[in-house]
Amino acid sequence: MEMRYSQLFFLPVFLFINGVSLQKTAVGFIGGSVVLPCSSGKPPSTVQGIAVFWRHSGQNVFIIIYGEVSEKGQDPEYKNRVESFPEEFKRGNFSIKLNNLQHTDAGEYKCSIVTEELVWRVKLSIKEKPIPGEGTEPRPEMILMFISILYTAIIF
Numbered sequence: 142m143e144m145r146y147s148q149l150f151f152l153p154v155f156l157f158i159n160g161v162s163l164q165k166t167a168v169g170f171i172g173g174s175v176v177l178p179c180s181s182g183k184p185p186s187t188v189q190g191i192a193v194f195w196r197h198s199g200q201n202v203f204i205i206i207y208g209e210v211s212e213k214g215q216d217p218e219y220k221n222r223v224e225s226f227p228e229e230f231k232r233g234n235f236s237i238k239l240n241n242l243q244h245t246d247a248g249e250y251k252c253s254i255v256t257e258e259l260v261w262r263v264k265l266s267i268k269e270k271p272i273p274g275e276g277t278e279p280r281p282e283m284i285l286m287f288i289s290i291l292y293t294a295i296i297f
């Protein structure tokens with residue numbers, strides 16, 4: 142078991158030369174959550190055969206092996222920050238939810254569905270949290286317009 146696990150670990154590196162790659166984008170806010178999509182679009186032939194690797198800049202974000210979530214090998218940075226949707230696995234949906242977002246989470250995530258030779262690349266952008274009540278503040282262009290109206294009134 143241990144041997145087979147470590148062998149599977151290196152599979153994604155060379156498996157996808159002829160595989161399919163899909164590109165997606167996602168946006169999240171500092172301290173917030175984001176769902177990163179990854180789906181094969183069809184039910185896997187066997188649950189036990191499922192092997193999915195989520196990686197980000199050389200780190201293991203999330204691993205599903207033999208149809209089960211494996212915390213072994215997951216980078217400490219992602220411990221307790223990743224949620225999955227095990228009910229969706231049987232539909233071939235291996236999307237994850239990343240919580241407590243940080244600036245360092247930005248960048249490209251690769252979801253490799255090993256058995257399907259399918260890779261999803263999800264580009265995540267991280268933004269500052271929107272300031273509450275920002276919408277009620279007068280916008281700069283409104284102030285500028287008001288000033289120019291005032292000037293026009295004074296000159297003429």
Ligand SMILES: *[C@@H]1O[C@H](CO)[C@@H](O)[C@H](O)[C@H]1NC(C)=O
Binds near residue numbers: 229234236
């Ligand atoms: C996969 O599951 C997630 C979480 O439930 C959901 O948001 C997403 O729409 C699903 N994607 C597909 C292709 O079904």
